[in-house]
Amino acid sequence: MTLKEVSIETATTCNQRCTFCPVAVTRRAKENLSLERLEKILSGINPEQIQDIHIVGFYEPTYDKQLVEKITVIRKAGFNFSIFTNASGLKPNLTDKLLNLEVSRITINLSTLDETEYQQTRGTKDLKRILPNLDYLLSQVRTQTKKPIITIIILGALDQQHGTNIQMITNKYSEYSDVLGFQISPFGDYAGDVKTKLVPRKQFNHQNLVGCAREYQNERLYFNAQGEAVLCCQDYFGQYKLGNIDESSVTEIHQGKNITEWRQWISGEEDAPEDFICRSCLFALSDDNFAERIENLFCKSCVLPSMLGVENSCHRCEVNSTSNSL
Numbered sequence: 001m002t003l004k005e006v007s008i009e010t011a012t013t014c015n016q017r018c019t020f021c022p023v024a025v026t027r028r029a030k031e032n033l034s035l036e037r038l039e040k041i042l043s044g045i046n047p048e049q050i051q052d053i054h055i056v057g058f059y060e061p062t063y064d065k066q067l068v069e070k071i072t073v074i075r076k077a078g079f080n081f082s083i084f085t086n087a088s089g090l091k092p093n094l095t096d097k098l099l100n101l102e103v104s105r106i107t108i109n110l111s112t113l114d115e116t117e118y119q120q121t122r123g124t125k126d127l128k129r130i131l132p133n134l135d136y137l138l139s140q141v142r143t144q145t146k147k148p149i150i151t152i153i154i155l156g157a158l159d160q161q162h163g164t165n166i167q168m169i170t171n172k173y174s175e176y177s178d179v180l181g182f183q184i185s186p187f188g189d190y191a192g193d194v195k196t197k198l199v200p201r202k203q204f205n206h207q208n209l210v211g212c213a214r215e216y217q218n219e220r221l222y223f224n225a226q227g228e229a230v231l232c233c234q235d236y237f238g239q240y241k242l243g244n245i246d247e248s249s250v251t252e253i254h255q256g257k258n259i260t261e262w263r264q265w266i267s268g269e270e271d272a273p274e275d276f277i278c279r280s281c282l283f284a285l286s287d288d289n290f291a292e293r294i295e296n297l298f299c300k301s302c303v304l305p306s307m308l309g310v311e312n313s314c315h316r317c318e319v320n321s322t323s324n325s326l
Helices: 035-043 067-076 094-098 115-122 129-143 158-170 250-253 259-267 288-297 304-308 318-324
Strands: 005-009 053-056 080-085 105-109 149-156 180-186 220-223 228-230 241-244
Touching: 035 067, 035 250, 053 067, 067 094, 067 220, 094 129, 105 180, 115 129, 129 220, 149 158, 158 180, 158 304, 180 318, 220 250, 228 288
Parallel strands: 005 053, 005 220, 053 080, 080 105, 105 149, 149 180
Antiparallel strands: 220 228, 228 241
8 A cells, every 4th residue: 555645734723613523522631743753653754755735634733833833843854845724823923934844735625705704613702803814815825836725614614605705705706816726615624523413424334345435544644743643634532543643653654453354344355344434435435326325415406506607606516526436
């Protein structure tokens, strides 16, 4: 199994309580990935096989006080890096430092421009800080010789309100079309046993697992702020630990006993326990047709093509790209 992608949570702190995220329901203990652990992770990875180190997870990286130090370590080790943020802490000073370190991609999670809706869905009044931060980021990106990829991901319920939010956001930033792209995504369903009002959990009960639509178990590693590698990004609670970087190398973790057994469960070579995380996951491959499952869950009820046109909705939609990749 060739490792192709590495994601790292540098901390566990998040300033928001999004109604569609398990952070809003169950908070994890405060942790901060040490520079020593980060260096151990990087030392076991081949830069030629990994396009970017993804700084992403169930937290807000811009509130990690050591973020710049950690990214500097990543760059000195020969890796590019990308970052996923709500932009509330993406102040001009931090933006300048990220650009100086040649960030390759910044993905901003922005679902609405309406302050009331933002507060209702995010649990904060951060929008008034986010918009100036974005304006500064976009203006500075234009001055860069090596421009990072900037994407705003617009989450919603694929309904009329979602369509209105997409129109408002894309219109507001239309002048930056040369440096900015947009991605549409429905509220996700994480496999953890977490309940929220917006996202149904445990809605699947896959009886016969035959793989993972995103190859999480074979090509990717996810390290949390304790230096533990977990099975995949869907495992919010870290129930399925592959190993800790303090005790094992990256190679030992990626080829270890735990992941070897779980790969057999995921592929269907061995029957997985009834409570195995993949049995309730959207991305699990099972007896049904995965593309049809995605279409039934999302596309059939989606109003965005009729509101925005196929070229402005389906071609930007994460759901569309997921189902077409199979």
